[in-house]
Amino acid sequence: MTLHFLHRHVLEDHLAGFETRPNPNHVNVARRPVILSVLAHSGHEAAVAERLAELAGGSVRFCGPGEWLVAGPALLGEELADRLGEIPGASVCDQSDGKVLMAIGGPSARKILAKCVAADLHGDVFAEGQSANMLCCHVASNLARTGADLFEIIVPRSFAGSVFEELMEMGREYALTASFSED
Amino acid sequence: MASLITCPHCGTRPKEEFTIRGDAAPRRPGSADRDEAWYAYVYIRDNPKGRILEYWHHAGGCRRWLVVDRDNLTHEVFGVVDAADFQRTEAAE
Known part of the structure; x- marks a missing residue:
């Protein structure tokens, strides 16, 4: 079957x-949106926010201190996750x-x-x-x-x-x- | 008599977005402190009328703990700070 x-x-x-x-x-x-949640490690909040501000392809949503959602079109899915994964001091989790x-x-x-x-x-x-x-x-x-x-x-x-x-x-x-x- | 709380992270929000934990005044005793100190910290609470400091959790917003300085009689809010900043200033004193 x-x-x-x-x-x-x-x-x-x-x-x-x-x-x-x-x-x-x-x-x-x-x-089929791509939604990723980004959490900044303690002490890296400002640095991560800076990197997110210049992120291409996704739109960044503010959730709370050191916490964001990044939404983008389905096509960008993996690329977006890779780009976010490169940011030092940030943890990324797919919430799509x-x-x-x-x-x-x-x-x-x-x-x-x-x-x-x-x-x-x-x-x-x-x-x-x-x-x-x-x-x-x-x-x-x-x-x-x-x-x-x-x-x-x-x-x-x-x-x-x-x-x-x-x-x-x-x-x-x-x-x-x-x-x-x-x- | 709308209770509007101005969250330092999210802006002005209605009380429905928050959960109130209670008095923010008691200080946690050290682990080696006497049982009486712990008993007072865990169970004994004043029931003041007027201006109080309270822990509020912004459950519907940034999910941060806040310390709200407000009057429980008039519902006037005097100030809201993040609980982490509150503890930092308290520790510095």
Whole structure:
């Protein structure tokens, strides 16, 4: 007997039946993102942060002192891990299968997120390129601002269904749609 | 009466993101200290009204232990520091 292991996204069932044509307010669920967690060894925090700032290919998310998440496209997977592995004083761990990345964008993105997170997301406080860990729909997640009206949420895989459902519920009045993105 | 805590790492956050451990004032006795000192450290707590130092864990954010200086009557927060920095300044005294 041969077994076929198929990659199945955890949100596959949640997204089935949704209209695929995106509205202005849209959630893009990355189908196979590469997410790595980076921890700096004691005393190396500043040096690692410096190296991460000049990292090419992945976007670096701040989690806490000496702790980051690096998200990148699936294509870069191993290369990104290698590049991060070269940083002295840092430990790298692949979290791609344990995390789900959702990008929410659109003119009402901030209004929708205002019902999900309790942090101030105004541009003066949470500027483009900034990221932090926060509770999103009661789940500890990492939120990053990747554009003026574009946010990326990284949640643990097992909570992704619940966060996704609540996010869509909050976005219903703004006609929020969702689909998988191919990268 | 929203309890907003300004985490030194994450910014201003609601109390829902935190877990409160308790008084930050007791100092851990040395391992050779008398049983009475250990008993006091483990079990005896004041129940003050007003300004107190407390350990708060930012479970929903940076997952760091913080020391919050606040008034438990008015809910006014006077200062928040990382517990590691708090211990460092305490040790320096």
